[in-house]
Amino acid sequence: MYGHLPLFDGGYKMSTLLQLLFSGLEIGSIYALATLGIMLIFRTSSVTNFAQGIIGMFGGFVAAAFIMGAYNLTIIMVDNNITLPQNERWIVVFVLAFLLWYISNLVIKHTTLNKWWKLFLPIGIGVVISMVIYFILPAIWDTVARQLIIANSLADTAFISIVIGSDLTETVIKVFTVPDSSRMIFTYVIATLVLLMLGQTLHKKKFEAWKAYGISGGIGFVYILIQVIIGNNIWSVTLLALTTAIIVGLLIDYFVIRRAQKVNPLAKQIITMGIVIVFLGITPMLFEKVLVGADPISIPKFFPSGAINIAGASLSINSLFNIIVGLIILAFLFWFLQKTKWGLAVRVTASNPQTARMMGVPVKLVTLGSWAIAAMLATLAAIMYAPNVGILTPGYMTSIQVIAFVACIFGGFQTFHGPVLASYILAVVRNLLIFYGATILNFFLIRVQPDFGSIWGEQILYILILVLVIFRPYGLIGKKIVKKV
Amino acid sequence: MMKKIVETYELAEGIVLDIKNLSMTFGGLRAVDNLSFQIKKNQIYGLIGPNGAGKTTVFNCITQFYKSATGEIIFENKNGEIINLNKVPVDKVINQGIVRTFQNVELIKDLTILENVLVGAHIDFKVTLFEEVFRVGRVRKEEQALRDKAMEVLKFLGIDAMKDFLAFGLPYGISKKVELARTLMSNPKLIILDEPAAGLNDTESIQLAHLIKEIKDRYQCSILLVEHDMRLVMDVCDQICAISFGKLLEIGTPKQIQQSKIVQEAYLGRTDE
Amino acid sequence: MEQSKLVLKTKVTTLLKSPYIQYGLFAVLLSILPMLQEIGILKSSEITILGSVMVYSIAALGLNLLLGYSGLASLGTAGFMGLAAYTTAYFVQDLGLPYIVAFIVSIIIPLAIGIIVGFISLRIEGMYLAIGTLIVAEILLKSFTQFSDITGGGIGKPMGYPNIAILGQLTKNQTFTLVAIVLVIFMILTYNIVRGRTGRALMAMRGSESAAQAMGINILKYRLITFGFATIFAAAAGVMWISFLPRIYPNDWGLTVSLNILAIIVIGGLKSIWGTLLGSFIVIGVPNLILKNIPIIGNIPGIPNIFTGLMIVLVIMYYPYGLIYIGHDVKKWYRYIKNYIQKLTNKKNNIDEVGK
Numbered sequence A: 001m002y003g004h005l006p007l008f009d010g011g012y013k014m015s016t017l018l019q020l021l022f023s024g025l026e027i028g029s030i031y032a033l034a035t036l037g038i039m040l041i042f043r044t045s046s047v048t049n050f051a052q053g054i055i056g057m058f059g060g061f062v063a064a065a066f067i068m069g070a071y072n073l074t075i076i077m078v079d080n081n082i083t084l085p086q087n088e089r090w091i092v093v094f095v096l097a098f099l100l101w102y103i104s105n106l107v108i109k110h111t112t113l114n115k116w117w118k119l120f121l122p123i124g125i126g127v128v129i130s131m132v133i134y135f136i137l138p139a140i141w142d143t144v145a146r147q148l149i150i151a152n153s154l155a156d157t158a159f160i161s162i163v164i165g166s167d168l169t170e171t172v173i174k175v176f177t178v179p180d181s182s183r184m185i186f187t188y189v190i191a192t193l194v195l196l197m198l199g200q201t202l203h204k205k206k207f208e209a210w211k212a213y214g215i216s217g218g219i220g221f222v223y224i225l226i227q228v229i230i231g232n233n234i235w236s237v238t239l240l241a242l243t244t245a246i247i248v249g250l251l252i253d254y255f256v257i258r259r260a261q262k263v264n265p266l267a268k269q270i271i272t273m274g275i276v277i278v279f280l281g282i283t284p285m286l287f288e289k290v291l292v293g294a295d296p297i298s299i300p301k302f303f304p305s306g307a308i309n310i311a312g313a314s315l316s317i318n319s320l321f322n323i324i325v326g327l328i329i330l331a332f333l334f335w336f337l338q339k340t341k342w343g344l345a346v347r348v349t350a351s352n353p354q355t356a357r358m359m360g361v362p363v364k365l366v367t368l369g370s371w372a373i374a375a376m377l378a379t380l381a382a383i384m385y386a387p388n389v390g391i392l393t394p395g396y397m398t399s400i401q402v403i404a405f406v407a408c409i410f411g412g413f414q415t416f417h418g419p420v421l422a423s424y425i426l427a428v429v430r431n432l433l434i435f436y437g438a439t440i441l442n443f444f445l446i447r448v449q450p451d452f453g454s455i456w457g458e459q460i461l462y463i464l465i466l467v468l469v470i471f472r473p474y475g476l477i478g479k480k481i482v483k484k485v
Numbered sequence B: 001m002m003k004k005i006v007e008t009y010e011l012a013e014g015i016v017l018d019i020k021n022l023s024m025t026f027g028g029l030r031a032v033d034n035l036s037f038q039i040k041k042n043q044i045y046g047l048i049g050p051n052g053a054g055k056t057t058v059f060n061c062i063t064q065f066y067k068s069a070t071g072e073i074i075f076e077n078k079n080g081e082i083i084n085l086n087k088v089p090v091d092k093v094i095n096q097g098i099v100r101t102f103q104n105v106e107l108i109k110d111l112t113i114l115e116n117v118l119v120g121a122h123i124d125f126k127v128t129l130f131e132e133v134f135r136v137g138r139v140r141k142e143e144q145a146l147r148d149k150a151m152e153v154l155k156f157l158g159i160d161a162m163k164d165f166l167a168f169g170l171p172y173g174i175s176k177k178v179e180l181a182r183t184l185m186s187n188p189k190l191i192i193l194d195e196p197a198a199g200l201n202d203t204e205s206i207q208l209a210h211l212i213k214e215i216k217d218r219y220q221c222s223i224l225l226v227e228h229d230m231r232l233v234m235d236v237c238d239q240i241c242a243i244s245f246g247k248l249l250e251i252g253t254p255k256q257i258q259q260s261k262i263v264q265e266a267y268l269g270r271t272d273e
Numbered sequence C: 001m002e003q004s005k006l007v008l009k010t011k012v013t014t015l016l017k018s019p020y021i022q023y024g025l026f027a028v029l030l031s032i033l034p035m036l037q038e039i040g041i042l043k044s045s046e047i048t049i050l051g052s053v054m055v056y057s058i059a060a061l062g063l064n065l066l067l068g069y070s071g072l073a074s075l076g077t078a079g080f081m082g083l084a085a086y087t088t089a090y091f092v093q094d095l096g097l098p099y100i101v102a103f104i105v106s107i108i109i110p111l112a113i114g115i116i117v118g119f120i121s122l123r124i125e126g127m128y129l130a131i132g133t134l135i136v137a138e139i140l141l142k143s144f145t146q147f148s149d150i151t152g153g154g155i156g157k158p159m160g161y162p163n164i165a166i167l168g169q170l171t172k173n174q175t176f177t178l179v180a181i182v183l184v185i186f187m188i189l190t191y192n193i194v195r196g197r198t199g200r201a202l203m204a205m206r207g208s209e210s211a212a213q214a215m216g217i218n219i220l221k222y223r224l225i226t227f228g229f230a231t232i233f234a235a236a237a238g239v240m241w242i243s244f245l246p247r248i249y250p251n252d253w254g255l256t257v258s259l260n261i262l263a264i265i266v267i268g269g270l271k272s273i274w275g276t277l278l279g280s281f282i283v284i285g286v287p288n289l290i291l292k293n294i295p296i297i298g299n300i301p302g303i304p305n306i307f308t309g310l311m312i313v314l315v316i317m318y319y320p321y322g323l324i325y326i327g328h329d330v331k332k333w334y335r336y337i338k339n340y341i342q343k344l345t346n347k348k349n350n351i352d353e354v355g356k
Helices: A014-045 A054-065 A074-078 A086-111 A117-134 A138-158 A166-177 A178-200 A209-230 A235-256 A266-285 A317-339 A340-352 A352-356 A362-391 A396-410 A417-443 A450-470 B055-062 B090-096 B113-119 B129-134 B137-158 B172-183 B202-219 B230-234 B253-257 B261-268 C001-016 C019-038 C044-069 C076-092 C099-120 C126-146 C170-194 C199-207 C211-214 C219-244 C255-268 C273-293 C303-318 C323-355
Strands: A307-310 A313-316 B015-026 B029-040 B044-048 B070-076 B080-084 B098-100 B190-194 B224-225 B239-242 B248-250
Touching: A014 A054, A014 A340, A014 A362, A014 A417, A054 A235, A054 A362, A054 A396, A054 B044, A138 C211, A138 C255, A235 A266, A235 A362, A235 B190, A266 A396, A266 B190, A266 C126, A266 C255, A266 C303, A307 A317, A313 C099, A313 C211, A317 A362, A317 B015, A340 A352, A340 A362, A352 A362, A362 A417, A396 A417, A396 A450, A396 B137, A396 C099, A396 C126, A417 A450, A450 B029, A450 B190, A450 C099, B015 B055, B029 B044, B029 B055, B029 B070, B029 B224, B044 B055, B044 B202, B044 B230, B055 B190, B055 B224, B090 C211, B098 B172, B113 B137, B113 B172, B113 C199, B129 B137, B129 C170, B129 C199, B137 B253, B137 C323, B172 B190, B172 B202, B172 C211, B202 B224, B202 B230, B202 C303, B230 B253, B239 B253, B248 B253, B248 B261, B253 C076, B261 C219, C001 C019, C019 C044, C044 C170, C044 C219, C044 C255, C044 C273, C076 C099, C076 C219, C099 C126, C099 C219, C170 C199, C170 C219, C199 C211, C199 C219, C211 C219, C255 C273, C255 C303, C255 C323, C273 C303, C273 C323
Parallel strands: B029 B248, B044 B224, B044 B239, B098 B190, B190 B224
Antiparallel strands: A307 A313, B015 B029, B015 B070, B070 B080, B239 B248
């Protein structure tokens, strides 16, 4: 875990200090991104988000799954002996899809179905059409319906279901033919439902099925486009993971946090802990393919090699990149908060949601946006951190989560810049304690073994924070709010 | 070797609480300014003043919720000792014999009325934690005895039928009675009532006045009350202290206060334009 | 003859209402379970799972005191459990001391740390406190990994079933009974604490600190009491853990365990002793005993966590007082339906009457 730190050589060389500083800045960036996400949600939704780390982990796993080929379009097709349709067959696929949407829309317009029926009608029709083709017209199954399955594989790749219930059909078929299909049912069904609801809710006023599917399909299409254009590398994968993070953030805010408005703050915290547990369960379920695969699950660095030399200290290009990206994003977000209209909306909501609503600030959009951004920040932090960890497990972001919270306490919950600053300070101090732990104690005439720092460094840091919190309960930059009796 | 200097205090005959030069500052604001008054034994004493005059602050200073007040608060406690309340921690004030009610009725919503009243008897439970955990016979006996006492108090206030109702969502008048019951459990020498008539209608206020006098007689204690309802104050109080902006305006009987020009000015403003 | 039957019935009902009798009967019931295993009705693996349910219940009762009654959030439960477990293992395996001595020491050491946390809780509140306890747990967790000579590090620390002075070496089923007895004892202790003035003081402290202080309740003292008891319970759970389960690893004591224990009291019922047991059964028992055996769903990895997490979210939103109170709702619906049917039959009768 301390692999990126140099071995203790008893020296106080400038180069060693710089090395520690650089690695501290890099890890500090990671902490800062996670911390800012927590603060954003805390100030706008008044929720202490214990799920920040786990959402990041989820995004990281999405990235890992893509880059390891589990959801890679080309690999899936080869595995399943599928070839992409030739031009005219794509037309067939889209025509069928459009027919379905049109029929569903017609049916919906001319009947008085309640919204849940409307949601599932297209799936039902899709299932029926697919079944008809599969069982009654097997001759054209290969040419036509199989294209639907390809589309479904696209959905597999895109991690969401796009088309028409061919999804469910294929699943049903697979249940009876492929042994390991049980998890697939739930993956597909849940994914379908989730995105259909997403599509539906964005058009709450006039529910039009085709719009719902259109949006879901559109998102899927974006995924495919990214893969096709940028290829399957860390950059495209990061984009995909960030897109997924946005969706996850929006879903959590819409379906959970918003429904829990009237609940007391402690209960809201517990809800986020529930979300953590759910994600701890969903991750092995959705990523079983990669978790039980032959290769250990991991994410490569942005820049695999290369380093520059500053005053004897070696700074890898990847680290430099992480630091710069971190600073740019933080700078951008601070600029956004301070200088733009939407940033003002966020700050107003952060200080008092009730008043904000009365002044016409679209508080619901602000919270949605905050969750989406926070999820993105967490995912980015997770992807940056992954190469440090090596082999990923569902709990790999837990330590980041803890330290991000520590940074929030340390920096105070009243400001945005406090915890961010605290993140960098914590990271650097942690490095210093781990590396120079023994030296510092020797300075106070306490003799300890040379690697005392690496054993006790982190614990001492935590203890120091606890002591600090006891004496300054409102953080470095916090202000005390006087309570009236 | 420094000898510990034990400060002794004195109280005039018949006085139970002596406030001497009480001042309290918040930041730059003087909330209470050099206030002095005395409460006699078995007396109902009223503290009045316009909004923001600092009445609740005075309460909080007496009951030690605010610790940085200057001046002396001399009190004759349950054991007959004369002490300076400023030296007493906030959770020991009730041991000395002073109890209070709160402006926003602070009942424990998750407990029943009876349990809330039992909280008032907290200091009367003599069992140790160890005995409690293993529920030794003494625990049961003590609990039963104090429950009986609580039922008595509830009966006295007329709310014994509601003893098992949760304190959550009770009508305002009942909540206030429960808080009052809570204060009576510890056999106090001085009860401080923070706006007891707030939110009560005329009938209820008259009942309250009657009740306050009954309490004084039955429990042989003094009562200090802060109130806006002038009728109640004039009806019930033996002596009144009027303050404004934290400063003393006048001390006197209800009739004297009613006729005082200084008090009228403070309430109604000057009319000599 | 009728009269004496009625008297008997009333006597039995009153007796059954006493929690002590209920807990005693519960202990008897639990002791029967290992016997069921011996005659083949229950599997050995099921006994293990039920044992885990009991161990988690003990820790959860402690957290219930902390969170349910006193309103203080703590995420450090697992850390204290681990500390107690490793201490027991060390004392019994490495130092060769008697089990009872190890038990006592394993409670005292975490208690000391718990008291310190109690002091800290005066300075920080609400979520700060939750995070603070998280930090304490992390410190303990890191120490478990670092001190691998004592804790066995990644290899794990084994300890056999306890060998108690008078009773000799216990078998698995006998240890199960031991855990059951410890659980019931702690249930009784919890009941005694919350029933009397300490319980009221804790709830007063939670409901209104000002009122509590005005009534003579010393906040520091009761914070220490709460944290002290919660730690004792967690420590006892840790001792039972290693007494019953074969081997412990540093990762056993991570955030997941603390979260699961939190889930237990939230789902079961925040101020209820039976609720805690119900919650423990739902969180630990149901996924492992029932869900895993359902044909399709059972094979999905991560199902226990999804189930638990969803239950937390749903219970908080719709049943904030916990599932133990579902009984009230069921009664309400039953009465409602009865009334409705009554109304219908009355209407029908009236119409018939009018018709005549």
